[in-house]
Amino acid sequence: MDKNIDWTQARGFLATAEHGSLSAGARALGLTQPTLGRQVxxxxxxxxxVLxxxxxxxxxxxxxxxxMLAHVRRMGAAADALAMAAAGRSDNLEGRVSITASDAMSAYWLPAVLADLRKTAPGIIVDVIASNAVRDLQRREADIAIRHVAPKEPELIARKLPDVPAYLYAxxxxxxxxGTPQTLADFQQLDFIGFDADAxxxxxxxxxxLPVTQAMIRATSSSGVAVWEMVRQGLGVTVMVETVARNTPEVVRIMPxxxxxxxxxxxxxHREVHTNRRIRLVYDLLAAALEADVRQM
Incomplete structure (x- = not known):
């Protein structure tokens, strides 16, 4: 038995154990399933x-x-703490910053903000994690998260931004x-594109x-980008936040x-990286852009 534990292999084991399968663990780590299988x-x-x-x-x-899992979890916590401490003390404005946001926000809102960031700090490389799942900032799955729920973890710092209105679009x-619906009776004859397959x-x-009925649902997807593309291409109507819709001139707000x-x-x-100049710059730029967008609505 080799007494020197490879952290990459241990991290692969931890992801597999916590997510219940090689495929889910690989997705969490951004690896292929065969690669993770070889690590385990x-x-x-x-x-x-045999693990x-x-x-x-x-x-x-x-x-x-x-x-083994109990020991590797402690290794993971120590590695996360070390990475957080190092990131929080970095004053370098060059390097990588990861941002997680919904797939729709990542596709239709973030690019314009990142163009401004590149003018301000061209040395920053941005990794956009377009996901509708809540990423674990304590595990460094992302540096910054744009969320629609308040975090519960005491280690996280959250800035409440102005609420964003979402309207009906087609x-x-x-x-x-x-035809353009004028009344609720008209509205209930429309084809609705939903985000959830169940009731x-x-x-x-x-x-x-919103007087939507199950009979109105003509298509669904857990992907905000897929739902929005279906609306853009004329398959029906949906509800979308204004930060996304205003960047899509092909759609029209209905039922005002x-x-x-x-x-x-x-x-x-995470509070440890909040003192990192590079991450703080991106954080402040995102906050200013979101607040400016809401003021213009």
Whole structure:
């Protein structure tokens, strides 16, 4: 047995254990499944033990794996703390900053802000993590997060930004073919593109005063970009935040008599990296851009 533990292999084991499969662990680490599988196999070979057994389509920790997991979690916490401390004390305005935001915000809002950032600090390399899942800033899955929920972790610093209104939109082509709805009766004849495949999405819209019925749902996707592209190409109507819609001239706001859905926005960062000049610059620029956009609405 090799007594020197490779942290890359240990991190691969930790991701697999916490996410329940090689495929999910690989996605979390930004690796391919075969690469992660080789890392776990190499760790098992180095330790001389079997860490996982396959049960159906899932991987289950063996007793040796359970014992190893507790130690590797402590290694991970120490590595995260070290990385945070180092990042927080860096005064270099050159280097990488990772930002996580929803896929729609990443595609339709962030690029213009990043163009301004490049003029201000051309040495900063931005890694945009376009994901609708909440990334773990404590694990350094991102440096900065644009979230629609307030963080609960005490280690995170969150700046509450002005709520962003979301309205109903359709493409001009869709309205030309189907007519522009004027009344609630007209609205209920429209094709709606939803973000959730089950009835919970309709319930959320109803609670916000939008009279959407399950019968109106003609397509759904968990991807905001996919939903928005379906709307742009005339498949139906949806609700979208104004920060995205204002950058899409092909769409038209409809039913102005319906009150907007107000979407909370939180700009979040780990307190250790908040003192990093490079990350703080990007953080402040994102906050200023979001606040300016809301003021212009």
């Amino acid at each position: 196999a190499a760790l098992e070979a180095a330790l001389g033990v 996982f057994e396959r049960v159906g389509r899932s991987l289950v920790l063996t007793p040796a794996g359970q014992e 493409s001009a082509d869709y309205l030309y073919k189907n 919970s999405g309709v319930d959320v819209l109803n609670r916000h005063g 008599q319906i009150a907007p859905v107000m979407v909370s926005t939180w700009l979040t960062v």
